[in-house]
Every structure is written in structure tokens, then in C-alpha cells.
Amino acid sequence: MTTKKLSISSEDFISTFQSIIENNEDMIENLNLDMYVFHSDNNFVCYYDKDTRLISDEQTKSAAWVNPLINNKASIDHIVTDSGVKQFVYSCPIFIDQHSDFHLIVPCHKKEDELHFSLQILADYIGYLVVNQRTKEDIFLKSEYQEKICEATSEGYLTINKYGELTYLNRVGGKILDVDPKKATGKHVSELFDYYEQMIEVLHTGKGWENRDFFISRPSRRIQLVKSSIPIVDDDNQELVGSIFIFREMKVVRDMVGNIVGNKARFDFADFKYKNSEMVEFVELAKSAAKTDSSVLIESESGTGKELIAQAIHNHSHRCNGPFITIDCSSIPRDLVESELFGYVEGAFTGARKNGRFGKFELAHGGTIFLDEIGEMPLEMQSKLLRVIQSRTVTRIGGNKPTPINFRIIAATNRNLEEEIDNGNFRLDLFYRLNVIHLSIPPLRNRLEDIPILANLFIEKTATREGRVPPLLTDEALSDLKKYSWPGNVRELENVMERATLLAEDIITSIHLPKHISSTHTITNNSTCIQNEIGETSMEWEKVEHQLIVDTLEKANNNKSKTAKILGISRSALYDKLKKYQIK
Ligand SMILES: Nc1ncnc2c1ncn2[C@@H]1O[C@H](COP(=O)(O)OP(=O)(O)OP(=O)(O)O)[C@@H](O)[C@H]1O
Numbered sequence: 001m002t003t004k005k006l007s008i009s010s011e012d013f014i015s016t017f018q019s020i021i022e023n024n025e026d027m028i029e030n031l032n033l034d035m036y037v038f039h040s041d042n043n044f045v046c047y048y049d050k051d052t053r054l055i056s057d058e059q060t061k062s063a064a065w066v067n068p069l070i071n072n073k074a075s076i077d078h079i080v081t082d083s084g085v086k087q088f089v090y091s092c093p094i095f096i097d098q099h100s101d102f103h104l105i106v107p108c109h110k111k112e113d114e115l116h117f118s119l120q121i122l123a124d125y126i127g128y129l130v131v132n133q134r135t136k137e138d139i140f141l142k143s144e145y146q147e148k149i150c151e152a153t154s155e156g157y158l159t160i161n162k163y164g165e166l167t168y169l170n171r172v173g174g175k176i177l178d179v180d181p182k183k184a185t186g187k188h189v190s191e192l193f194d195y196y197e198q199m200i201e202v203l204h205t206g207k208g209w210e211n212r213d214f215f216i217s218r219p220s221r222r223i224q225l226v227k228s229s230i231p232i233v234d235d236d237n238q239e240l241v242g243s244i245f246i247f248r249e250m251k252v253v254r255d256m257v258g259n260i261v262g263n264k265a266r267f268d269f270a271d272f273k274y275k276n277s278e279m280v281e282f283v284e285l286a287k288s289a290a291k292t293d294s295s296v297l298i299e300s301e302s303g304t305g306k307e308l309i310a311q312a313i314h315n316h317s318h319r320c321n322g323p324f325i326t327i328d329c330s331s332i333p334r335d336l337v338e339s340e341l342f343g344y345v346e347g348a349f350t351g352a353r354k355n356g357r358f359g360k361f362e363l364a365h366g367g368t369i370f371l372d373e374i375g376e377m378p379l380e381m382q383s384k385l386l387r388v389i390q391s392r393t394v395t396r397i398g399g400n401k402p403t404p405i406n407f408r409i410i411a412a413t414n415r416n417l418e419e420e421i422d423n424g425n426f427r428l429d430l431f432y433r434l435n436v437i438h439l440s441i442p443p444l445r446n447r448l449e450d451i452p453i454l455a456n457l458f459i460e461k462t463a464t465r466e467g468r469v470p471p472l473l474t475d476e477a478l479s480d481l482k483k484y485s486w487p488g489n490v491r492e493l494e495n496v497m498e499r500a501t502l503l504a505e506d507i508i509t510s511i512h513l514p515k516h517i518s519s520t521h522t523i524t525n526n527s528t529c530i531q532n533e534i535g536e537t538s539m540e541w542e543k544v545e546h547q548l549i550v551d552t553l554e555k556a557n558n559n560k561s562k563t564a565k566i567l568g569i570s571r572s573a574l575y576d577k578l579k580k581y582q583i584k
Helices: 010-023 025-031 064-069 113-152 171-177 196-205 250-261 277-291 306-316 334-342 379-391 417-422 428-434 448-466 475-483 489-503 525-555 560-567 571-580
Strands: 035-039 044-049 054-056 075-080 086-096 099-108 156-161 166-169 209-217 222-234 239-249 296-299 324-328 367-372 407-413 437-439
Touching: 010 025, 010 035, 010 044, 010 054, 010 113, 025 113, 086 113, 099 113, 156 171, 166 171, 171 239, 196 209, 196 222, 196 239, 222 250, 239 250, 277 306, 277 437, 296 306, 296 428, 306 324, 306 367, 306 407, 334 379, 379 428, 417 428, 448 475, 448 489, 475 489, 489 571, 525 560, 525 571, 560 571
Parallel strands: 296 407, 296 437, 324 367, 367 407
Antiparallel strands: 035 044, 035 099, 044 054, 075 086, 086 099, 156 166, 156 239, 209 222, 222 239
16 A cells, blocks of 8 residues: 655644644653754754754754764764764654655764664654644645535534434534524434434435435424435444435425526516507406415416416516416326426336435425416316315325425416316316406407507517517508408417518518518409419528428427527417418
8 A cells, every 4th residue: 555645844843843832841861962953955954052942944054964873774873074073863763644745853962872763763753743633734725625615605504423413513504403503513413303204214215315205393393304324334333423414495496496497477567568458457357366375267369478467476476586487287298297387206116316306396386386377177177186286285196295385376277167068078167266356358359559559669679689670550551450350369470460560671562561461462463463473482582491491490409498499489370370380
């Protein structure tokens, strides 16, 4: 085994030498000798003057005579000093971790084996103290570093010894567990925590675990923790000496996940544009719904702004700082709905992730859960959802512990749920639970006065995105927009205006609108001619758009959210386009 060489400076050496002199005054006085210390590279380190009893690191006396004495062996030599005096010199290597970095050189008038023996003991003692001092400093520094790291982290750290006694708890840990680290240290975990059995289990099995979740009862509250445990084994005898526990509050983990996944509501009521009096009433009702914590059911046609209103309600409610979790019940594969909503524990089914997974309900803790297209939810899931709403708890698939969740539900559908109930597709009891506050957004065809404001909003949005001046919407085009029935509501208008803005230069006229909306082709020969021209231009545009979508999809590895983001359109707009161009 190679010994690691301890690096030690002359300054450190002198300070250790100094403390030996001070602490062993009698012995040093008895020796009554001047002492030199040299480094193995023949450099002078320090000198102890027996008369003044001081150590000096200034080479006041020439010591060239000492050079031949510096070697790894203890020796006694009869030499002539620089001043011409003949004397014996004892040379004793000072071993520091088996390396003789320093040498104790002691001139003396007569040769005494016993004295040489005592000096070698002194040299060994110096070596021992230097190592000891350095090790103590290293250990101190290491534990200081470790403590500083543990205190600076946002996670809770706790250590127990092999007897199950708490040996360390950091400040964050103390706060999470509602325990004073100073008072708790030294106590057995069974006196401190109600989940101590899992902690002791690590000491019995010697096996740690990662990211398990726990519920613990504290005097003031019940909290859910995510915890990992690392057993500590003594390298020398392979004995288990304790365990470290690292933990976080689940709430913090959820917030973190939420921030990464982007579970935030973006829209506010100010983003909702309208003029129509029915809409004024609707928004007032939605605003008062925001002040309550009751479930809301929004039943409206597709594209009317249900999600926008759900986000605005959340942002206007006392839950505005909590997560806003959207679940699109129509897009989750049937057999994945349960795990998406409620999560699962490790080993719940083949292919289940190690350590299990959160469900969307858990992620919504403290916030709002938006169940979009609730009418598409499979019947068997409806009863599970009802249970969750009633009990306000979620049990992960394969688990047996219900987790209390604080959430508010806003559900939306473009189906007529009462009809679905009559047809046996929707549970009446779930409908009652969801329909505490009922909201319905009027379809766009019933609020023509909203068309100009919305059309201009979308023209501006597209032009800004393209870095252009927004084109002017002509009365002719506006009149066409008002005549159309808008089955796809505001979303359809948004797409039409986006397309028109891209096709037009300074003004948007009828010719920039899709054939089924535009009146141009029915008016004059001249217009028909223009229509034909524009028809070709539109076809050109569609070709370009088609290719653009295909290329972007390829770039985004067929990830639709990413593709929609790159193209600067909503996911649903992308789906519409995929359908339109029959892109699989
Ligand atoms: N009054 C409005 N003011 C501004 N934008 C609106 C308004 N209504 C709808 N929108 C916009 O229309 C688009 C469709 O809205 P949203 O997705 O909320 O509709 P939806 O009713 O949830 O649709 P679906 O039923 O298909 O899920 C969004 O881009 C939204 O911002």
C-alpha cells in the first residue's frame, strides 16, 4: 500500500514545534541543547535557542556544515562547524506519514547514545503531533463543510446511529418535522416520530431506499414527505453504524414539478374579449364563481373559450398561487386514465416506473384541476372520480394509503351532459357533484357584436408574431365574418384571421377569407377572377403550410406540443391543421 504524502508547510511545522517546546518545558530545559530543523531539501526551517528558549525561523547562524547530515537515517557525526569548532552533531529524521520531510539537527559536545535515543523520541513525537494536528484539522474541516452543506440545502437531513438515536438534524429538517434539532439530538427516534419503524428497518436490513413517500403526524399538522435513506457502513469492519435520511415536503416536490411542467394558468378575465350583453352577464357570473370554492361545470360548444375561462377563474380565486392542472379526458388512452389521474405505486403493474408516479390530482394539491371534455370520461372512471371528489383523497393504483388532496374542480364539456345521462353515458351523481355552479358561454353566432373585437385581436396577435404592421379589416370582410355561422366558434375565427393576416398585405378583404366564408366568388366576374387568383395563392399558401407542418413535425420528433410551440399555434389549432392536411 502506498502512503499518501501529507503536505505540510514550514509554517505549520514551526507552530507544532513551538507548541511542543511550550508544553514540554521541563524536558527541553533538561536537554539544554540548541536545535535546528531542516527540510529534506537542505533548507533551513527553524532554530531553537536554548539560552533565549525561543524559536526563530530566520537563519541567524550559518549552517552549511549541516548539509551532509540530511538523510533518511539517524546519525551521529563528528564535524567541524563553520566557525571552526569541532563537535558532534545528532541528526534525527522526523517521520511524517513514513516520509522524512524534516530533520532535527542537534549539535553537542560529547557523544552519548542515550541522548541520541532521547532526541529520536523527540523527533518521532514531533512527527506524530504534526500528523495528529493535520488529521484533526482535516476532520474538523470535513465536518464543517458537511455541516455547512447540510445547513445550506433546501432538503431535510437527519442521521441516526446504530442504536436508533438521532445524531444530527439540520435546520430545514427541524422545520419540516416541527422538531428542535438541539433538543431532539440524542433521543431515540421512537420518541420523536410516528414513522420510526421504517427508519429502524434500515438498521436491521442494511438496505436503503429512494423517494418513498410517508405521512407523518406533527403536533400542528399531518404532512407528506418524500424520503430517501442511505445506510452507513464502517469500511473497516463492514459493520452498519447508522443511517442518513434525506427528505422533502411533498408540497415542495409538487410545486417543483408544477414549475417544470408548467402547471400555471396563463389567462385572466382581461384576456377574454367581448361586447355582447349576454357575455357581460356570463363574465360577471364567472367572476363570482371565482370567489367560491365550489365545483364549476362549463357546458359550451367547442372553441368558445372554456379553458380560457377556467384559467381566469383559477387566477381570480384564492388558489391563484397554486397549480392549475389540465386533464384532457378525451386525449388520454382509456387504459391510462386511472394512472394519469391518480398515479401508482412501485410495482403496481408491469412497466410501472420504479418509485411509482404522481397522479395529476396529487399535482393539483392546493390548486385547481380542470377536467376538459369531461363528457368523454369512461363510465368506470366516473365512479372513481366521484369517490375522489367525495372523499377529497386519492389512493394510487396498487397503494393502500389514501392521500388527502386539497383541490377545486372545474369541468368542461361541449356535450349536453343531461342527454348523456339519459343515454346512460354519464353518471347523474357525478353530474350533481360537478354542476354546483353551471356556466355556459354563448356560441359566437349568437353574439355577432363580439366578432370585430375578436377578429382584430387575432389579426394583431398574428401580425405581432410575424413582426408586421396589422392589416386593416375591411367592412366587406367583416360583413362576411358576421354572416358565417362559426361552428368552431372563437377558435375557428382565430384560425381564419391568422390565415387572412398571413395572406393579406395592408388590408384584409373577402378574398382573404376561406371560400366557405367569403362572399367574393358570388358577386362579379371581376371578383370571381380575383377569387381564382387568390384561390391559387391560397393553394400555394396551403402547400407551404402543409410542408411547414411536416418539416416542423420531423424536427420536433413528431412531438405535437413542441411542433405547435415552434409554429406559434395552439395544440388544438395544430390538430385541426393535421386533420385538414390529412397528416398522420
Ligand atoms: N372571448 C375571448 N377572448 C379572447 N380569446 C378567446 C375568447 N374566447 C376564446 N378565445 C380563444 O379561442 C381559443 C379557444 O379557446 P379554448 O381552448 O378555451 O376553447 P374551448 O371551449 O376550451 O375549446 P374545446 O372545447 O375545443 O376544448 C383560444 O385560443 C382562446 O384564447
